[in-house]
Amino acid sequence: MVGSNDGSRTRPGSSGRTPANAGRRSRGERTRASLLEAGVEVFASRGYHAARVDDIVALAKTSHGTFYLYFANKEELFGALAADAADEMTALAKRLPPLDPTEKAAAQLTEWLRDFVALYRGSGAIIRAWTEAEIGGSEFGRLGTDTLAEITRELLHRIRDVAPTGIDARVAALALVAMIERLNYYVLTDQVKLDDAAMVDTLAAVTHRSLFGTAVPAHSDGAQA
């Protein structure tokens, strides 16, 4: 579909990209990095479809030709960004705290939600873009879901035993993740004005109550509604 870029020509700047030598990167790596950076910026402000390769190379202060030296096409650049975001999200999922009626667990959940908000604010532009319907034959849509699915899976682990009767734990986990993601989405896209603390507290409270029937104790250390 995308020309004959069968990957047979080696891409520049793909040598040791370990954090250690991050400061002294080859020219190729710097170029690639600036393209990625520009990509985030442009995808964030325009969305995937409206993003122009033109805009990206202009922001990265490089040329069209160079762009295709590093990425087979627009989709691949987006894919790289999405993979990064997915990695971060997966790592976050792993850190989901245990859930029980205790105040400590509630506080930890709040804490975790704060991290989620931070991550969503950073990589959210990409996550948001990839929630856009139909990027590259829905492959990315799935990727977005899969990523959230990991959080769902972790959440399910935590609540399976504590979920009240009458609630399907799997569905509840899904619903809660949906809630968390979407509310963040509304806030990030400015469709709704809300300060982070109120959002975090409410998400924690709803989650906690829906599982344990009682409110999270209100003295979570932050501003509160």
Add this chain to the structure above:
Amino acid sequence: MVGSNDGSRTRPGSSGRTPANAGRRSRGERTRASLLEAGVEVFASRGYHAARVDDIVALAKTSHGTFYLYFANKEELFGALAADAADEMTALAKRLPPLDPTEKAAAQLTEWLRDFVALYRGSGAIIRAWTEAEIGGSEFGRLGTDTLAEITRELLHRIRDVAPTGIDARVAALALVAMIERLNYYVLTDQVKLDDAAMVDTLAAVTHRSLFGTAVPAHSDGAQA
């Protein structure tokens, strides 16, 4: 000045469209209807951006020229569909039942959620497409949000007095609507396999518990009121 190229060329099929003669529609009305129908189909399967006027007219078995006889452009057709969807959603919002800890209220909520699912299944393709970032300068994005905002508003009316301390009613309403919409979205787009009853019951349960701390009685998985 003479004709004024303001596109004022009168549109066909705009005669008496009263419910009475809805069956016997003029040719123009039929054409317009088939274009709308095709629009739903195409927007649903491809998303707004990937939808081609070509696809729509092909499905409607009409010509390119005819399309522009009825709609100024792709956006306008989408707008018409979106407006319809918004109307239905608004009407549904108005029917949101009162919320209190009683079993009857819980049952009514379940019922309402069933309606939501039905509506979402019908117009959801459009709602989904219009949640896509950046259609026509984000005007539609807002419209989508505004529509959901109406449900939020109605929900807020119902829970303002019953919301437990420690929960900001406005934010909670928002969060619950976000949850309801997104879970439906996941199911509608087949990103998650779930039967409607489980979804409805869980959404009802989470909503109910997050507000009242107790589960909805579990015997609601039938068509009983």
Add this chain to the structure above:
Amino acid sequence: MVGSNDGSRTRPGSSGRTPANAGRRSRGERTRASLLEAGVEVFASRGYHAARVDDIVALAKTSHGTFYLYFANKEELFGALAADAADEMTALAKRLPPLDPTEKAAAQLTEWLRDFVALYRGSGAIIRAWTEAEIGGSEFGRLGTDTLAEITRELLHRIRDVAPTGIDARVAALALVAMIERLNYYVLTDQVKLDDAAMVDTLAAVTHRSLFGTAVPAHSDGAQA
């Protein structure tokens, strides 16, 4: 080129169009007349290319179908109008007065120029439009020139004997007609602000002097510069 309108189907309203029964015209004649009228208006305000059949039928308060009942295409309607304008111009050419150094001849020339201005103001819109480069393969461009050519021919008749030595009478006639037409054009299209009297007097003076070397006596009955 223009579809298969080979004229085989008889056009409505083409019966006795003599001035005598002009008042009691059949419906067809009235329709045709209103289309012609609308044509003048639209061609005048928009020019030939920008004129839309849409505009014409809207102004004539009739339909597209009807338009093609009376005219094979847009060009034919224009042709009809152009032919009328050409007839009038030809008649005017015939009335060009004799030219000699006398004061009387000068006055008659001024008078004739006044008529030219009047005619140009009425049919000028069409004349102007048809001076537009390339209407229907330059056929009309020629028609416009041919019409002016008749004035040139008449002028040549008048000046052949009186033209001073050193001036080619044919070329001079052509030049003078060019001058008369273009100055009127500038004024009619508001590219130049000029009152009719000044224009007429100057055109008469330049014509007279270029032929006879002396100014036209200044007491031509009208406003004068």
Add this chain to the structure above:
Amino acid sequence: MVGSNDGSRTRPGSSGRTPANAGRRSRGERTRASLLEAGVEVFASRGYHAARVDDIVALAKTSHGTFYLYFANKEELFGALAADAADEMTALAKRLPPLDPTEKAAAQLTEWLRDFVALYRGSGAIIRAWTEAEIGGSEFGRLGTDTLAEITRELLHRIRDVAPTGIDARVAALALVAMIERLNYYVLTDQVKLDDAAMVDTLAAVTHRSLFGTAVPAHSDGAQA
């Protein structure tokens, strides 16, 4: 905001275009030049409205996309050509010689008219096209007039003091310019067959006589000053 779709994508071939390196032009400059050349050709033969971007790129042996790399649209290409033509015309206007009854002045006028003919033969196609009614909201129509207005202005300077009584100098200047332009137009578009010398001599004679009442001495039909 990021890339701003204001068409600011830098145009190719806009490096040092000094006369010095005019011979060795960059590829971009050559492409742009061939598009301009093709533009003249196509506008000349078809007129502005009938000119197709397709025709232009075909003649320039380049692609559709390339066209839009150099010009925002058809109008802009035309504008570039028109601006060039306007510049040349303005320069010519500045060179209009002084006008007085002497034979030398008459000879200089003839000489100037020869230059006008030469210029009109080169850029006339564009001038002609832009006299077409209604290019881009009449902006160009005015430009054409404005350009001729400069000649009118210069002519007015020269004749203001020598114009005979009974002739409004401004109107006369306008009329003479109109005559000169239109006669050239007729000849250039082959609507009239005329050799250049006859045209030039007659225009000079008419101009001279209308101002000074005597013919230009007839022996000017050579290249003598």
Add this chain to the structure above:
DNA sequence: TATGAATGAGCCTTCATTCAT
């Protein structure tokens, strides 16, 4: 490695003309 000019498939839109009623 990098450049940026060139490409062309694809899309939206217009409008003169036709045709069923």
Add this chain to the structure above:
DNA sequence: AATGAATGAAGGCTCATTCAT
């Protein structure tokens, strides 16, 4: 005689991608 819905051939323009240098 009239209508107005339908048609489809153009035409202008965009933008991801390629290629010569």
